Amino acid sequence: MHIHRYEKLWLIIGTLILVVFLSVLAVQTFFLEMGPPSHAETMDPESVRDSEMFADAELTEIGDNEYEIAMIAEMFTFQPGDLEIPAGATVHFTLASPDVTHGFKISDTNVNVMVVPGHISKISHTFNEPGEYLILCNEYCGLGHEYMANTITVY
Amino acid sequence: MTQPIREATAPHPGTEVNEEAVTGIAKRDSRLSSANLYIAFIALLIGGTAGLLQGFVRSGFIELPSWISYYALLTAHGVLLVLVLSSFFSIGYLYAGTSRVLGGLTDKTLVFGWTGFGLMAAGTAIASFFILSGDANVLYTFYVPMQAHPWFYVGLAMIVVGILSNCVGMFVTYQSWRKRNPGQLTPLFAFFSNAVFVLWVFASLFIAVFVVGMVIPWAFGWVPTIDPMIGRTLFWAFGHTLVNIWMLTAISAWYVSMPKIIGGKVFSDSLARVAVVILVVANVPGGFHHQILDPGLSTELKFLHVIQTFMIIFPSLMTAFAMLATMERTGRSKGVTSLLGWWKTLPWSDARFFAIIVAMFAFIPAGLGGIINASNQVNQVVHNSMWVTGHLHLTVGTTVVLTFFGVSYWLVPYLSGRKLTRSLNKLAILQTLIWAAGMLLMSGAMHINGLLGSPRRTADTSYGGHSAAADWALYETLMAVGGMILFVGILLIMYIWIRLAFFAPKGTTEFPIGEDYREKDRSPLFMDRWSIWVALSVISIAIAYVIPLINFATGHSPGSPPFLMP
Ligand code: HEM
Ligand SMILES: [Cu+2]
Ligand SMILES: [Cu+2]
Numbered sequence: 001m002h003i004h005r006y007e008k009l010w011l012i013i014g015t016l017i018l019v020v021f022l023s024v025l026a027v028q029t030f031f032l033e034m035g036p037p038s039h040a041e042t043m044d045p046e047s048v049r050d051s052e053m054f055a056d057a058e059l060t061e062i063g064d065n066e067y068e069i070a071m072i073a074e075m076f077t078f079q080p081g082d083l084e085i086p087a088g089a090t091v092h093f094t095l096a097s098p099d100v101t102h103g104f105k106i107s108d109t110n111v112n113v114m115v116v117p118g119h120i121s122k123i124s125h126t127f128n129e130p131g132e133y134l135i136l137c138n139e140y141c142g143l144g145h146e147y148m149a150n151t152i153t154v155y
Numbered sequence: 156m157t158q159p160i161r162e163a164t165a166p167h168p169g170t171e172v173n174e175e176a177v178t179g180i181a182k183r184d185s186r187l188s189s190a191n192l193y194i195a196f197i198a199l200l201i202g203g204t205a206g207l208l209q210g211f212v213r214s215g216f217i218e219l220p221s222w223i224s225y226y227a228l229l230t231a232h233g234v235l236l237v238l239v240l241s242s243f244f245s246i247g248y249l250y251a252g253t254s255r256v257l258g259g260l261t262d263k264t265l266v267f268g269w270t271g272f273g274l275m276a277a278g279t280a281i282a283s284f285f286i287l288s289g290d291a292n293v294l295y296t297f298y299v300p301m302q303a304h305p306w307f308y309v310g311l312a313m314i315v316v317g318i319l320s321n322c323v324g325m326f327v328t329y330q331s332w333r334k335r336n337p338g339q340l341t342p343l344f345a346f347f348s349n350a351v352f353v354l355w356v357f358a359s360l361f362i363a364v365f366v367v368g369m370v371i372p373w374a375f376g377w378v379p380t381i382d383p384m385i386g387r388t389l390f391w392a393f394g395h396t397l398v399n400i401w402m403l404t405a406i407s408a409w410y411v412s413m414p415k416i417i418g419g420k421v422f423s424d425s426l427a428r429v430a431v432v433i434l435v436v437a438n439v440p441g442g443f444h445h446q447i448l449d450p451g452l453s454t455e456l457k458f459l460h461v462i463q464t465f466m467i468i469f470p471s472l473m474t475a476f477a478m479l480a481t482m483e484r485t486g487r488s489k490g491v492t493s494l495l496g497w498w499k500t501l502p503w504s505d506a507r508f509f510a511i512i513v514a515m516f517a518f519i520p521a522g523l524g525g526i527i528n529a530s531n532q533v534n535q536v537v538h539n540s541m542w543v544t545g546h547l548h549l550t551v552g553t554t555v556v557l558t559f560f561g562v563s564y565w566l567v568p569y570l571s572g573r574k575l576t577r578s579l580n581k582l583a584i585l586q587t588l589i590w591a592a593g594m595l596l597m598s599g600a601m602h603i604n605g606l607l608g609s610p611r612r613t614a615d616t617s618y619g620g621h622s623a624a625a626d627w628a629l630y631e632t633l634m635a636v637g638g639m640i641l642f643v644g645i646l647l648i649m650y651i652w653i654r655l656a657f658f659a660p661k662g663t664t665e666f667p668i669g670e671d672y673r674e675k676d677r678s679p680l681f682m683d684r685w686s687i688w689v690a691l692s693v694i695s696i697a698i699a700y701v702i703p704l705i706n707f708a709t710g711h712s713p714g715s716p717p718f719l720m721p
Contacts, residue, residue: 002423002425003426004423007480010472011469011472014468014469014472015469018465021465021530022461022462022465025458025461025530025532026458028531028532029454029531030454030458034531035457035532036447036448036457036531036532036534036535037448037450038449038451038452038454038457039450039451040450040451040452040453042451042713043713044713045713046716099300099718100300100301100383100715100718101298101301101383101387103539103610105540105608107623107624108608112448112538112539113450114448114449116384116449116451117383118382118383118384118712118713118714118715119450119451119712121450132621132622134618134623134624136610136618137610138538138540138613139539140226140229140294140298140612140613141301142292142301142718143224143292145226145614146614146615146616149618149619149621151621
């Protein structure tokens with residue numbers, strides 16, 4: 001087998017770029033806590049609505065401008081409905097689905113996570129800019145999928 | 156028993172045309188390949204029509220009648236284009252090329268081929284019926300616990316079993332040739348074919364375990380629950396392998412046929428085979444990059460899969476090098492001495508070449524987009540947005556499909572014993588330009604809209620006039636306009652195909668197979684020992700999938716009851 005000199009060079013350059021690229025990703029993932037949302041906890045989908053964690057959940061302040069909320073993503077809404085928070089607040093979302101798979105995406109932010117029945121998903125975000133954000137379901141979940149949206153108002 | 160291919164001769168003037176004599180392929184082999192192509196093109200027409208309507212609905216141009224939902228159209232679009240079109244086309248094309256380079260298909264291969272064809276065709280008909288009757292609004296990914304009519308899944312299972320039968324058929328001819336030609340390297344085209352069908356086996360096994368082992372019993376109500384995470388994982392193990400299947404099928408034409416079309420030779424037989432082997436061995440387990448935002452998978456595991464996904468970069472870089480080197484050498488052999496003069500000597504007015512080189516160009520942004528999508532963090536920005544749909548239309552919708560169109564310009568007349576006339580060649584060039592323009596507009600608008608946040612797989616993205624959604628409407632409209640251009644392209648390719656298959660003047664068409672440049676670039680014989688590559692692939696698949704699947708199976712994930720769609 002014969003590899004042309006230029007091809008060797010081309011592959012070596014490509015490999016080096018790839019190594020640098022993967023190293024950046026690795027540093028971000030493992031040292032800067034920028035890894036993708038990967039919470040691992042299971043829950044019976046049929047018990048979500050009555051569970052302690054999700055039934056009658058509300059936005060609760062757990063620290064200095066830091067909030068927590070457990071939300072149910074179900075066909076075709078997010079419970080408990082629209083939210084209001086002050087600017088600069090960090091919100092920790094805990095999500096589960098009692099029915100099919102949904103997506104949880106907040107417009108104009110990088111909040112984006114899948115909500116798969118049987119598993120609990122978690123994601124956090126700090127809302128610095130005031131405004132009305134759209135929470136939308138970005139995974140097809142049935143014929144009413146396009147209506148599955150709520151808002152978060154940051155004041 | 157194999158049938159030798161007859162030397163093609165021109166029909167004798169004045170007497171009845173001897174069908175056997177005008178085609179360069181045994182009639183019985185050509186019939187099987189043609190049958191596969193019929194279904195591929197019909198799927199393209201129906202799937203393309205669905206795509207056109209999707210663009211119209213999303214942009215608000217039309218409202219669908221109450222008897223069909225947007226999601227039924229989208230299910231049809233996905234199933235017909237990514238599953239049906241690609242599988243039937245790859246089988247029709249690879250069987251024909253293999254028959255050409257190995258001197259005919261064996262009797263057994265034809266039996267397996269026709270059995271597979273029958274199963275796949277019947278499965279396609281059944282699945283399409285339930286999709287269009289509105290009983291399978293689950294999209295081509297059919298994520299459980301959404302549930303379609305049980306017979307929709309039976310249709311899918313038949314397609315998969317049919318594909319497996321075709322795999323056996325290909326292996327029979329390949330191995331029988333090796334037995335009859337000991338100590339000889341298999342022709343490069345046959346090596347590609349075999350690789351594609353090895354990948355089909357891996358892909359089919361994943362999806363067969365899921366559909367036959369889990370979904371069908373649950374859909375008929377024999378078992379009460381199903382695990383959605385195992386479902387997603389098995390689906391994407393299949394889905395990502397399918398991506399490699401398309402790519403390998405497409406690049407077989409780039410490596411083997413393109414050099415002959417431009418009047419050159421294969422750059423390096425051995426490097427081509429190395430690229431194929433890397434794709435088969437290293438990249439099957441890339442499927443988890445579709446699950447970067449899923450719960451229940453650790454960041455370490457996700458990172459491992461990012462690395463495995465990026466292994467595709469090596470064969471891609473090697474391919475880019477080999478293609479340009481082939482073109483340059485060909486130009487030099489024609490006496491070009493200036494640095495880039497060879498570029499001008501390429502046969503730009505030959506539709507076979509033109510479609511393929513435009514497909515190659517599309518792979519540059521398509522590949523870069525793929526790197527972006529698979530990068531852990533950035534995935535969070537684009538996941539499930541229209542960006543991804545834009546990416547799909549560049550990869551499979553342009554790189555792969557335009558290569559298929561380019562292949563059709565010789566494959567279809569080769570099979571029908573006809574000729575691509577000058578006027579059809581012109582139309583084919585026009586078709587390529589239309590397709591490129593339509594995709595540039597549609598896919599470009601999709602990419603931008605995705606970055607702005609517009610979700611994919613959503614019939615209406617106005618969200619009651621919410622301000623966050625206000626910017627999306629313009630791009631939804633551009634997508635619809637791009638879709639109209641593409642639909643013209645589909646009508647044009649249908650016309651060209653019908654002419655080439657049934658009406659164009661009789662004559663001999665060559666199936667271009669490039670020769671090697673130099674003897675020393677040939678591969679060592681062990682490259683043909685597929686047992687090595689299959690064993691390595693199994694190891695790499697095990698590294699990727701054993702841990703998560705065991706985790707899910709034992710993780711007290713309680714399982715989900717069905718939710719019927721609609
Ligand atoms: C007339 C040509 C085409 C048009 C107008 C078109 C249009 C569309 C549109 C508007 C969508 C987005 C639907 C949504 O997410 O809401 C879509 C999705 C898609 N298209 Fe096409 N398309 C065309 C051809 C193709 C071809 C040739 C392929 C591949 C062979 C393809 C593969 C896909 C795939 C894989 C999806 C994603 C399906 C899903 O998310 O379930 N399309 N297409
Ligand atoms: Cu949803
Ligand atoms: Cu949804």
